[in-house]
Amino acid sequence: MKLPEFEKLDELFNPKSVALVGASPNPYSGGYAYAVHLLEDFKGRTFLVNPKVDEILGVKTYPSLMDIPERVDYVICSISAEKVLRLLDECSRKGVKLVHLFTARMAETGRSEGARLEKEIVKKARELGIRLLGPNCMGLYNPEVGLTYGYWFPKEGGSVGAIFQSGGASTDFVHYGTLRGLRFSKVVSYGNGADIDESELLYYFAHDRRTRVIAMYVEGVKNGKKFIDALQYATERKPVVVLKGGRGSAGARSVKSHTASLAGRMEVWRAVFKKCNAVEVETFDELIDQVVVFSFLPPIRGYRVLIAGGGGGKSVFSADQWEEEGFELPDLSPQARERLKEIAPGVWDWLRNPIDLSILQDTPLLPEELFRIVGENEEFDLFVFNLTEDDPLPLDLWEFWMGEQIKGVLRFKREGKPVVAVVSNGEVSMLEIKEWRWGLIAEMRKRMIDGAIPVFSSPRKAARAVKRAIEYWRRSQGNSVNLSCL
Amino acid sequence: MKLPEFEKLDELFNPKSVALVGASPNPYSGGYAYAVHLLEDFKGRTFLVNPKVDEILGVKTYPSLMDIPERVDYVICSISAEKVLRLLDECSRKGVKLVHLFTARMAETGRSEGARLEKEIVKKARELGIRLLGPNCMGLYNPEVGLTYGYWFPKEGGSVGAIFQSGGASTDFVHYGTLRGLRFSKVVSYGNGADIDESELLYYFAHDRRTRVIAMYVEGVKNGKKFIDALQYATERKPVVVLKGGRGSAGARSVKSHTASLAGRMEVWRAVFKKCNAVEVETFDELIDQVVVFSFLPPIRGYRVLIAGGGGGKSVFSADQWEEEGFELPDLSPQARERLKEIAPGVWDWLRNPIDLSILQDTPLLPEELFRIVGENEEFDLFVFNLTEDDPLPLDLWEFWMGEQIKGVLRFKREGKPVVAVVSNGEVSMLEIKEWRWGLIAEMRKRMIDGAIPVFSSPRKAARAVKRAIEYWRRSQGNSVNLSCL
Known part of the structure; x- marks a missing residue:
């Protein structure tokens, strides 16, 4: 185009x-x-x-x-x-x-x-x-002129461009994405795509200077060659995250009665996504996770993670899942240990990566200071923070203890260090958010989201989204995308 | 024992x-x-x-x-x-x-x-x-005598017995499990397990008549033979869901500094779980999902699902993910179509499995009636309900429309039909649950949870948990567990 x-x-x-x-x-x-x-x-x-x-x-x-x-x-x-x-x-x-x-x-x-x-x-x-x-289709959501199609769409714009063949899914994308801190340049629900289609929209968002990442939900395309050209063009300019609907036989049948699309063979789609360096995801949740990573994490190309949070069980789960996705957890450095020894002689040799923060509770070492020490002394590509939700503390102390951790995480962010957070997801009702301490957890999560930190609901989801992004960043390093891929 | x-x-x-x-x-x-x-x-x-x-x-x-x-x-x-x-x-x-x-x-x-x-x-x-x-360790939570170790643990008991090497993880398990409708016979956090250990606790819960399903988080065992005997004994009597911590090298290091356990080689653990018909899960979320299925779903042994909800995009995602986990979506039967033709001549031939409920909105056919018709005319092993979260309706109409769907789902449950629901998970803060329509979604979810329906936050999670349960039920059919597995 x-x-x-x-x-x-x-x-x-x-x-x-x-x-x-x-x-x-x-x-x-x-x-x-x-x-x-x-x-x-x-x-x-x-x-x-x-x-x-x-x-x-x-x-x-x-x-x-x-x-x-x-x-x-x-x-x-x-x-x-x-x-x-x-x-x-x-x-x-x-x-x-x-x-x-x-x-x-x-x-x-x-x-x-x-x-x-x-x-x-x-x-x-x-x-x-x-x-x-x-x-x-549901049409166009353009916050700049106030054109919208769902209740509670944010009035302020942002940097995510979205191309959705499903109007309902695009509505959910705006709603759930907004809760994760995403804001949108434009969202286009194009339905049967009889005239303006996904390919034209790819060129559109590739050119659009407000758009920094493109999210796409596609069920089928009418002209494959045109689509591949457009996808290639867009991925050379910004990350394109694609969710393909209609991968199985019932899904394909459903796609036909939804947007009159031919779902096509999934191995062909996968080959196209791979060749064009588009980032494929398999579920709606993964689509949001992935766009969150591209929106809020600076490009990283290494796999060394430093994990802190707690307590012990959560640290173990987290280490297992990051490792299973191909990340490494180098142990703490001698320099960091020396500093820790001065402040917390009772626990310095016991702290490991992942750092179980519950170990600190009897020591004068506060989480924020610990974060500063490891931040200054460790070499890592990504800092991962696990919010502890099980602390057996009264509400006011718990709030203080969590607040100290969040402060440390936000400082990493301010310093430009790559950081993600994991906060488990209580599936709470209105009643429970008042009665339980879920309200406090939710507020801590929101404080990080407002600070433009990618927050995920499980270590697995975080690790997978970051891994896919690293693969994208590695492949697109030095603009090495081959223009003759077709 | x-x-x-x-x-x-x-x-x-x-x-x-x-x-x-x-x-x-x-x-x-x-x-x-x-x-x-x-x-x-x-x-x-x-x-x-x-x-x-x-x-x-x-x-x-x-x-x-x-x-x-x-x-x-x-x-x-x-x-x-x-x-x-x-x-x-x-x-x-x-x-x-x-x-x-x-x-x-x-x-x-x-x-x-x-x-x-x-x-x-x-x-x-x-x-x-x-x-x-x-x-x-955190010790014992026994609601019957009111012995507890966490804020906001439920006072009433239930049928889940839990054996946790991590106290924090056990606290999260009680909190997050409670939100999903689980209640507990006893939860034991046993830490280093120097005397009473996981094996003795397995025998204990195998005998305990209140306990219908056993949840287990284990980092390492001191006596392998004793553990295998105990696990075998327990799985012959009730489902045992196991999350193994310390699967990778950093996880294993973390396990050592958490409960002084040797994590052991994962392929050995997997062989033991398989031989004993224990149900292995890989994440904390999956542990809860799995216990929810065993607690609320009657045993099923077939893979035919009938999916209803909407709109179109959500139906496609859902079909894809259930199919990818090995389920089948037989199309609607001629009998059901005949009935639908009488009531909704405009859409009867357009409705498919998955049933996109948004298609009904211009017809006199209400979701509850549709559910009744397909319930009476279709052969399926499991009914899957996807709550639509994107309906572009004013609040009161939306509440009515969702309420009609929930009524139909609860009737399935009352009739003893196997049913699960998927409600996406807004990661909301206190503020948002009031401002957005999340409050209503949360209440609909709660209505189903209070009706003992397994509710999951994504089709993938639902399909995986149900699949693992079917595999367990198939293997344990007719008490064919081999007592000489050791």
């Missing part, structure tokens, strides 16, 4: 006015949800179109697109499939440049009339010079 | 009076925490021993064990290591039967004097006829 094409798409993705055709007072409908989001969040002009009611959510509606007295850049189409062709004519007369078809029930139904209609719509849009997003 | 020996240990584990030797007013110490727990939870008589202060937490202390005017069954020892030998003499004179050595800094320090002292203590206890739990 040439730069002028990027600029054209970028203009379409930053509309100054949006018309919602099929705005609805029925709160079960998309036509209602989009009206809520536009009215609450969109920074440009919003027009609601509905020929049957005069107002929705207290805002006047227009009987048709043609009745809108002002210019319309962007249309969200939430009317039934058979009415779309007629709407396109109106869009053309109105000068609309992009139509987002939230409208579904086309090729994905598996019925031939649906597939035929989808083809006709694309053909007509091309004739009229209108670009289409969809059909069967 | 013969039944009389079980009965002896059972008596020791159900004391009528406990003395805490080394009770302390210092809230950082174990001697404080045990005092709090005894005074708050223990149903028998509690005596606090401290020669330096007159009272702790408003309760009178005794200068020594000998000054206690009543009988003492059980001593929690929280004094320093060098004073333990003298205490044992006093215990003997006082008729104490079990001493729990919270006291640490023995063999696990790696110093020869520590190891020597530990040996002397064991020798002396044996001469005096006193049983020891520990050293270097």
Whole structure:
């Protein structure tokens, strides 16, 4: 994709006015949800179109697109499939440049009339010079102009660009990613991808200067060669993390009825991902973990980890899992031991990597100081902090003890040292977060997330995500990506 | 272990009076925490021993064990290591039967004097006829008599017996397990296991009628033959789920400084687990997942799953991950389709297994009714429910829509159908659980957990735990365990 094409798409993705055709007072409908989001969040002009009611959510509606007295850049189409062709004519007369078809029930139904209609719509849009997003998708989340499609999407933007064939999964990605500290340049849910497709979006995000990492959920592509070119182009410029849906036979069947895609053979996909240096993940959780690593960890290329936290059992679990993913845990250095001997003569020879912090509780050595000492004396590629959740302390002491640890971790971060944290994940209800001490654990986790530290819910997940990132960074070292990979 | 020996240990584990030797007013110490727990939870008589202060937490202390005017069954020892030998003499004179050595800094320090002292203590206890739990452990959680060692341990008992070499990990196990609906017959943290060891505890829980599943975290054993006999004995009677700590070299080093154990070669351990039909897991999360399955899922031996939930992306992820773990997703039957055709002519041929519930939102078919129809018409071994978290609905409608789904899932459970649920895990803070709609998701999860449904945080975790359980149930079918496996 040439730069002028990027600029054209970028203009379409930053509309100054949006018309919602099929705005609805029925709160079960998309036509209602989009009206809520536009009215609450969109920074440009919003027009609601509905020929049957005069107002929705207290805002006047227009009987048709043609009745809108002002210019319309962007249309969200939430009317039934058979009415779309007629709407396109109106869009053309109105000068609309992009139509987002939230409208579904086309090729994905598996019925031939649906597939035929989808083809006709694309053909007509091309004739009229209108670009289409969809059909069967949630569309565009662009925090910069306040265009959104989910409740509680963050208003501030960020550096993650996302290309999702599934609207629901993209919504979950925004929600769960936000809790981990991610913010987004743009998220595009493109559904059946009848016009704007994953390849064009890859070029788009590769060019987009706000985007530092690309997250992708793809079920199938129509043009393999085009996709490989685009993926290669993007991975040479920034990390692309891909989750492929429809890997098995039931998954593939499900993909067909979801976005009318052909899932394809997984060994071919894997070969493409590998050749293009795309980072493949297998689950939704891994997708978020991976984007978190690329967003918050500086590139590292070695496997030496220094682990601290506790108590003993947690340290053992952690060491096992990092080692099983190929990391090394060099033992503490003589220099660090000498310093520790001065302050904590009772335990200096007993402390190991992993450092079990519960050993310190009878000594004058506080965790923050220990972190400083090892930070100054040890050679390691990554510092791993395990929050201790089992401390048998009263709440105020426990808060102090954890706070000291978090301070040390945040200092590592400030000093530019690569650091990740592991905080187990209580699956708490509203009730429990008040009753249990989960609230405190959750706050400590949040303090680290707010400090741009990657926080994972298990050592295994942390180790796998960091390992995949190291492999990416090693392969892309010195821009050695082979441009002739196709 | 013969039944009389079980009965002896059972008596020791159900004391009528406990003395805490080394009770302390210092809230950082174990001697404080045990005092709090005894005074708050223990149903028998509690005596606090401290020669330096007159009272702790408003309760009178005794200068020594000998000054206690009543009988003492059980001593929690929280004094320093060098004073333990003298205490044992006093215990003997006082008729104490079990001493729990919270006291640490023995063999696990790696110093020869520590190891020597530990040996002397064991020798002396044996001469005096006193049983020891520990050293270097949190001891016993027995909800029946209110003996506990962690804040917020549940007061009510249950059917999970746990044998943990790590006290901290056992605390996390109780906390996180409780959130998943687990309750415990007894949890024993045995640390260095100098006297009462993992083997004796395996026999104990094998005999214990309250215990239906045994969870075990082991770092090393001193007597391999004895352990294999005990493990075999236990697995013939109930599922034993084992997490082995110290699998790698750093983990093994850590194990040595944690509980003075020799980690041993992992291939030997795996061969033992396999031969004995113990269920091995690799992470702490998996340990809980596995115990949840054995606690709440009836034995199944087939791999056919029917998956429902949504939306489309989540259905695809789910299908992929269940298939990758060896499960099958048979498509919907003609009978079910006929019924669906009557009620939802617009979508009946479009619904597949996995069933994407978001397809229903324009139809008169409610999720609960759909669940009933497929429940009556389909042949499957397991029903898998994926809670949809991305519904673009206002809160009240969303609550209704989710509630209908949960009703259907709970009916399956009532009818005795095997069912599991997957609810993604927002890693929320106190703030977010109020602000976001996470509160509602958390409450829906809790409703299922309170209904004794196994709830997992990802399809992968659910599929792996169920698969391991099926393998166990298949191998133990018809009591075909070979008694001569040794």
